[in-house]
Amino acid sequence: MIQGVSIYEILTITTVIFFIGVYGFLTRKNLITMLLSIELILNASAVNFVVINTYLFPENLQGVFFSIFIIAIAAAETALAVAIIINLYKLVASVEVEDTETMKY
Numbered sequence: 001m002i003q004g005v006s007i008y009e010i011l012t013i014t015t016v017i018f019f020i021g022v023y024g025f026l027t028r029k030n031l032i033t034m035l036l037s038i039e040l041i042l043n044a045s046a047v048n049f050v051v052i053n054t055y056l057f058p059e060n061l062q063g064v065f066f067s068i069f070i071i072a073i074a075a076a077e078t079a080l081a082v083a084i085i086i087n088l089y090k091l092v093a094s095v096e097v098e099d100t101e102t103m104k105y
Contacts, residue, residue: 007055011048018044031088031095035081039074046070 021040028034046067053063085095092099 007051010051014044014047014051017047029097031081031085031097031100034097035078035085039078042070042074042077046074 017040021037021044024037024040025034028037049063049066049070051063053060053066057063088100089095094100
């Protein structure tokens with residue numbers, strides 16, 4: 001257990017981080033800020049796995065393994081998304097979502 005911090009406080013913080021990520025993804029027009037919002041969502045879920053595992057089953061490490069898997073997936077997703085954004089910027093000279101909709105192939 002974590003001394004001085006309850007599970008409700010940590011889950012409240014990760015819920016706020018998760019919904020900041022959802023809000024950022026739904027309202028932003030820039031592809032890079034949308035990518036950062038997805039990272040916030042994934043990081044909040046990884047912290048939730050670790051915290052719930054720590055408080056409910058401190059002797060098991062399933063939550064830690066799930067969070068490591070989420071971090072690996074997030075790193076691969078970020079590398080792929082940045083490569084796509086760079087190639088898109090070379091074609092359109094912008095990373096705005098509206099500019100990619102009018103792109104000619």
